Amino acid sequence: MATVSVTNISKTYPNGAQAVHPASFSIADGELIVLVGPSGCGKSTLLRMVAGLEDITEGELRIGDRVVNEVEPAERDIAMVFQNYALYPHMTVAKNMAYGLKNRGTSKGDIDAKVREAAEMLDLNAYLDRRPSQLSGGQRQRVAMGRAIVRDPALFLFDEPLSNLDAKLRNQMRIEIRALQRRLGTTAMYVTHDQVEAMTMADRIFVLNAGRIEQIGTPSEIYRKPASTFVASFMGAPPMNLLTATTDGSGNAQVGDLSIPVAAGSHAGAVHLGIRPEEVTVTAGGGVPFQLGLIEELGASRLLHGKIAGQDFTVNAPNDDAGLADTLSLDLPTSSLHLFDGATGQRL
Amino acid sequence: MKRAGFRTISLPMLLLLPQLVIIGIFFYWPAGWAIQSSFYLQDPFGFGSTYVGAENYTRLAGSSEYRKVAWFTLIYTALVTFLSLGIALLLAVKADKVIRGAKTYRTLLMWVYAVAPPVAGFLGLMFFDQNVGPITEFLAGLGWDFKLGVNSFDTATAMVMVAVWKQIPVNFIFFLSGLQSIPRSVREAAMIDNKSGTQRFWDITFPLLAPTAFFLLIINITYALFDTFGVVDTLIKGEPGNNPITLVYMVFRDGFRGGDLGGSSAQSVVLMVLVLILTIFQFRLLERRIHYT
Ligand SMILES: Nc1ncnc2c1ncn2[C@@H]1O[C@H](COP(=O)(O)OP(=O)(O)OP(=O)(O)O)[C@@H](O)[C@H]1O
Ligand SMILES: [Mg+2]
Numbered sequence: 159m160a161t162v163s164v165t166n167i168s169k170t171y172p173n174g175a176q177a178v179h180p181a182s183f184s185i186a187d188g189e190l191i192v193l194v195g196p197s198g199c200g201k202s203t204l205l206r207m208v209a210g211l212e213d214i215t216e217g218e219l220r221i222g223d224r225v226v227n228e229v230e231p232a233e234r235d236i237a238m239v240f241q242n243y244a245l246y247p248h249m250t251v252a253k254n255m256a257y258g259l260k261n262r263g264t265s266k267g268d269i270d271a272k273v274r275e276a277a278e279m280l281d282l283n284a285y286l287d288r289r290p291s292q293l294s295g296g297q298r299q300r301v302a303m304g305r306a307i308v309r310d311p312a313l314f315l316f317d318e319p320l321s322n323l324d325a326k327l328r329n330q331m332r333i334e335i336r337a338l339q340r341r342l343g344t345t346a347m348y349v350t351h352d353q354v355e356a357m358t359m360a361d362r363i364f365v366l367n368a369g370r371i372e373q374i375g376t377p378s379e380i381y382r383k384p385a386s387t388f389v390a391s392f393m394g395a396p397p398m399n400l401l402t403a404t405t406d407g408s409g410n411a412q413v414g415d416l417s418i419p420v421a422a423g424s425h426a427g428a429v430h431l432g433i434r435p436e437e438v439t440v441t442a443g444g445g446v447p448f449q450l451g452l453i454e455e456l457g458a459s460r461l462l463h464g465k466i467a468g469q470d471f472t473v474n475a476p477n478d479d480a481g482l483a484d485t486l487s488l489d490l491p492t493s494s495l496h497l498f499d500g501a502t503g504q505r506l
Numbered sequence: 507m508k509r510a511g512f513r514t515i516s517l518p519m520l521l522l523l524p525q526l527v528i529i530g531i532f533f534y535w536p537a538g539w540a541i542q543s544s545f546y547l548q549d550p551f552g553f554g555s556t557y558v559g560a561e562n563y564t565r566l567a568g569s570s571e572y573r574k575v576a577w578f579t580l581i582y583t584a585l586v587t588f589l590s591l592g593i594a595l596l597l598a599v600k601a602d603k604v605i606r607g608a609k610t611y612r613t614l615l616m617w618v619y620a621v622a623p624p625v626a627g628f629l630g631l632m633f634f635d636q637n638v639g640p641i642t643e644f645l646a647g648l649g650w651d652f653k654l655g656v657n658s659f660d661t662a663t664a665m666v667m668v669a670v671w672k673q674i675p676v677n678f679i680f681f682l683s684g685l686q687s688i689p690r691s692v693r694e695a696a697m698i699d700n701k702s703g704t705q706r707f708w709d710i711t712f713p714l715l716a717p718t719a720f721f722l723l724i725i726n727i728t729y730a731l732f733d734t735f736g737v738v739d740t741l742i743k744g745e746p747g748n749n750p751i752t753l754v755y756m757v758f759r760d761g762f763r764g765g766d767l768g769g770s771s772a773q774s775v776v777l778m779v780l781v782l783i784l785t786i787f788q789f790r791l792l793e794r795r796i797h798y799t
Contacts, residue, residue, distance in 0.1 A: 236698065238694075240695060244692045257709070261699060
């Protein structure tokens with residue numbers, strides 16, 4: 159159990175690619191943070207630098223109160239769970255879990271006890287003598303978890319540990335991992351590109367974009383107050399609607415030839431006007447006109463895809479069997495509108 | 507899986523015939539002939555032969571020279587196998603670390619494999635030449651007065667060195683591709699579990715390489731026993747004298763030089779049995795080949 163603090167850490171690969179731009183943050187003891195972002199944004203690179211599998215080009219990394227930049231992975235007191243599990247194929251489940259302990263001079267009795275305890279927690283008792291090849295994907299995933307928890311490390315590192323599982327198992331494991339991490343109280347960094355995982359598991363989410371941290375915040379902060387259009391459109395399914403507009407600084411936004419009331423701010427000029435599909439309601443009339451296109455049934459609700467003043471727009475509407483006209487009237491509550499700078503995409 | 511079958515035996519037989527003919531002419535016929543003639547004493551001048559029963563075998567068993575050559579072959583095989591595997595593994599591990607250079611590295615080492623055994627022997631001859639051989643000169647610098655073809659220990663050393671040199675590339679290629687097929691994340695997981703690189707090699711890398719190593723072991727034993735004929739022949743310049751030779755070379759010497767076809771056939775039969783045992787061993791191994799994934 160430990161805090162992690164990172165100061166101006168950056169990574170440039172030998173081929174000149176800058177995968178991580180200088181970033182600073184700290185993680186509290188027992189906190190689970192999720193690194194999320196599109197493919198290639200540097201999530202794994204950042205995690206692997208913390209693990210010691212990748213050199214830190216510049217900056218300082220502390221785990222607990224120790225600077226570990228030059229410390230071997232085995233001596234950083236971390237445990238990592240890999241996307242493809244990375245189990246030792248020639249060792250049994252029990253040996254896979256025991257290997258790290260054995261090399262740290264733990265006594266045979268202690269190892270056995272810890273392995274049994276972990277197997278109990280993860281429901282692996284019946285498989286201790288099997289080889290990884292004789293297990294299902296979900297069971298392998300558990301073994302990988304077991305290998306991490308028997309070590310009782312200061313920090314867990316997860317690199318997309320659930321992405322090879324089917325949807326049902328993924329939901330189940332997500333909950334289990336979260337519960338286990340809470341129970342053990344171990345600080346954790348979790349990489350995923352699945353925003354549902356990010357929202358449900360994280361104490362805090364780090365949204366990465368092209369090697370930079372765009373925003374750090376709790377799931378609800380990220381959802382309610384996205385720091386940029388990137389975060390707004392990346393987090394949330396379906397993503398936030400973004401309309402290109404111009405504000406006059408006195409509570410009015412012009413979208414094409416439509417005028418939409420916004421909170422009276424001082425900003426005047428080009429903006430992106432954001433609103434979540436689930437915050438929009440269909441009204442009887444008098445609202446913003448919406449040309450309906452495709453309808454996607456979700457069961458509990460349905461997604462109405464269409465256009466406002468010629469720009470793509472989606473509404474998440476309750477599923478009430480009512481027939482829908484080609485043109486609908488929408489209510490865009492002023493309190494639900496987000497304004498982003500038209501040029502930089504930053505929140506205003 | 508659905509299996510297709512033939513209704514009659516004649517068509518499959520017809521299809522197999524060319525292969526069977528080739529195997530028959532080039533393998534079974536000479537083998538059968540060798541077994542037969544191992545029970546006869548051939549007149550050296552070709553005037554017929556006499557049935558002598560197992561005499562050729564008993565003579566072989568009692569021959570101190572045969573025992574000596576067998577011993578030498580054993581040691582030679584062990585040394586060539588061990589050294590060519592060991593050095594190749596070492597090179598492969600080093601090459602694996604600099605993956606980027608591996609391609610050129612690989613091609614460079616593979617060249618040696620393209621050298622035919624007698625040519626390798628001839629190159630060896632030049633390296634170990636009494637007057638201008640660079641290795642002889644180098645060894646002289648270390649105070650070793652190296653005399654190829656004169657001193658039998660020196661000749662044996664040269665035989666081992668050339669045979670090993672020739673076999674390293676093929677072992678290297680197999681080891682390297684074996685190493686590169688170990689998932690990167692497995693090694694990384696090991697880096698987190700164990701700080702000692704040497705221990706990681708023996709605990710993780712080597713066991714994962716074991717199937718490759720077993721396979722190469724058989725290949726290398728066969729190579730050292732049989733395929734080094736060309737190397738031996740060239741290095742001793744066709745003059746066995748009191749130079750060390752291997753069992754295969756002895757078959758050739760006694761049969762074709764010495765004209766003792768019966769005795770040399772008996773030696774071939776012994777070697778055939780040896781090959782048979784190795785083959786059975788190899789098949790057993792392939793059947794049970796350790797599949798981890
Ligand atoms: N060994 C390397 N050498 C050079 N560039 C690399 C190397 N590894 C990764 N990169 C580059 O660094 C960037 C970040 O890669 P990284 O693996 O961290 O992405 P990621 O966010 O984990 O993506 P994904 O979700 O696809 O796993 C990418 O542009 C990638 O091409
Ligand atoms: Mg990744």
